[in-house]
Amino acid sequence: MLDANLKDQLKAYLEKVTHPLELVASLDDEDKSKELLSLLQEISGLSDKITLSTEGDNPRTPSFAITRPGEDTGVVFAGIPMGHEFTSLVLALLQVGGHPPKTSEDVLDQIRALDQELVFETYYSLSCQNCPDVVQALNLMAIFNPNIRHVAIDGALFQDEVENREIMSVPSIYLNGKPFDQGRMTLDQILAKVDTGAIEREAKKLSEKAAFDTLVIGGGPAGAAAAIYSARKGINTGIAAERFGGQVADTMGIENFISVSHTEGPKLVSALEEHVKDYEVDVMNLQRANSLKAADTEGGLHEVILASGATLKSKTLVLATGARWREMNVPGEQTYRNKGVAYCPHCDGPLFKGKHVAVIGGGNSGVEAAIDLAGIVGHVTLIEFMGEMRADAVLQKKLKSLPNVDIILNAQTTEVIGDGSRVNGLTYKDRTNDEIKHVALEGIFVQIGLVPNTEWLKDSPIEMSPRGEIIVDAHGMTSVPGIFAAGDVTTVPYKQIVIAMGEGAKASLGAFDYLIRL
Incomplete structure (x- = not known):
């Protein structure tokens, strides 16, 4: 199933495996089981640390567990994880095999500290670009905590389950047999939901932060560009985002990003995040802005109140909260959201x-x-x-x-x-x-267009258009001195990634210029 180039790449990755691991397959006589067996045989043949057993007893066939000898790690794939999920498979092999994940020790300690029995099931599709985030996060949790188990299920292959559970959107996550959540989720989001004290602890830490010179609200292309350009000026920069990447994370094919003939949204988002982290930017992910208190006097501190209850302060702001898919607003739409x-x-x-x-x-x-x-x-x-x-x-x-x-x-x-x-x-x-x-x-x-994410600004003095977009001048400045805005949330025409990036850079340069003239 793997071409020569992919085999060479996978073999190079598997050289990072330090501990023996075993692939335990549960198969039947159907063609898909034969395909899975062929894939597992190819993988096990690429490393002397990987063995293959076909003695699995999982009722879902075809499926396989990735285990260590004598130890059930709780990681199971039901189906053939190719397409977007091939990366999830590779990461699971590496992490079960002892290669450390790119996750902070604080987060790993938070995973290890979860003391309840958690059995997750994730239904995915091989063409879903959002599903790997969920699959990889839950696999990691299972690997680092023996109380946690995760089964990643190809919904297209297990149609009976999809029908019985009335699953009409992926990723769909079940916890201990009951619906847990739907849609793209990061590891931090999942932990925040199962670790009930995490939100309060994080809110306290955020509120204790010193005031920023420039604080960016939003982590899409405009927000990322603004944070980078601000940090390059050597000033104290923070970025608070409900979801890093914004709507770009949900975009499949991108073919008009100049100098890159083709990429995919999740790849671009990953690159944006890595670029931001190259600089001294305080990245605060999973933080949704709830309201804004503008400074009383020019040169004073603006305050952004987050949904968690935390308050962030800054001399200047760049608002880049983007837009979301416009809804039809007709009877039945919300009733059957994710149900068709x-x-x-x-x-x-x-x-x-x-x-x-x-x-x-x-x-x-x-x-x-x-x-x-x-x-x-x-x-x-x-x-x-x-x-x-x-x-x-x-x-x-x-x-x-x-x-x-x-x-x-x-x-x-x-x-x-x-x-x-x-x-x-x-x-x-x-x-x-x-x-x-x-x-x-x-x-x-x-698929009827976009609506700006400005509801949180309804009680603020910032001037907006009849469509709810933030009005900005040639420097990205809003009607409030010291507050700038960029990207799809503004009145700037043509909602494109490349335009949002340029506007984000311009807004942060405008904020810097404002700071040095105070």
Whole structure:
């Protein structure tokens, strides 16, 4: 299953294994078990420290555990972890084999201190770029704490479980047999949820920090660029982000980032984070801004109050909280969110294999989603509000060439319909004659643009546009002296990664210029 180049790379990685480990496979007579056996044989053949057993008794087949001789580490893969999960497999092999993870000792100590029995199950899809974060975090927890066990399950391969548990979004995490969470989660987020005292301890530490010269709120491309440019000036810089990377972490293919012909969102996010850490930036991840108290006088300290209750102070701020997917705001959307209503076709598309789905939106995002889904699902209906699609001509041509796609124009979605547990249709108004029509389907992917993350600023003096975007001047300054903003959260047109980065750099330079003129 591994080509020669991948084998060479994997062999080089496995040289870092210091302790013997065993792959214990649970197989049946089906083709997928044969594929898994072939993969495990290739892996075990690349290192004399890895042995293979086919005596596993896991009821899920095909599956395999990664263990140490005489020790169950609690790491199990149900399925064949290729695609985005191949990295999860490699990291699990290295960590079970004794190679230290790139995780601080403080976090590892927090994992070791968890004293309850925790059995996690994660349903993933091989095309999901968010799933590896969850799989890798839970594998690490299982490896470093004998009370924890984690099974990573390929939802496309175990369709019966997906149907029985009514899983319609990945990653879906279960803890001790009950739903735990859905969507991308980092190790810190998972620990914060199972270690109930962690949030209070962290909030106390944050509130005790000295005031920053420049504090960046938001960890997307704009925020990362702002932090880097600020730190390079040699001033005390902090960055507080609810999720480092922002919406870029949910972006699959990036082909318009100048000088890089192709990359993927998670790779770019990782590079951004590493670049920020090259400088003396105080990175505060998993911190959501809740409100802002602007300084009473020019040159005073601005205060950002976080959702945890912590307060951060700074002489200048760069607000880069970005934007999120716009919702339809119709009856049934929230009821069936993650029960058929989805926002990430790359992540959740494989769960709708062979089914009828709709894509809401005829812009580039919507048409690209419809094209991708058409190769997985049985049928796609694209629903566009206007009388014509707004996507690039080349994308429209590709979409119209697909045999299993219908396009409905002049259609206003009015309601998401379901049976109480999952989506089974939607209604829309034909805007040419106001007739209400129904489409029977099993999934809805919403792709109708972005809304700025500015709700937390509603009681602040910062001036915003009617759309809720922060108004900035040519230097990135807001209506409040000393507070700057950048990226998708502002009125700057064209929401693109490369533009957000430039705006972030400009805003931090503006903040520095403001500081030296005080």
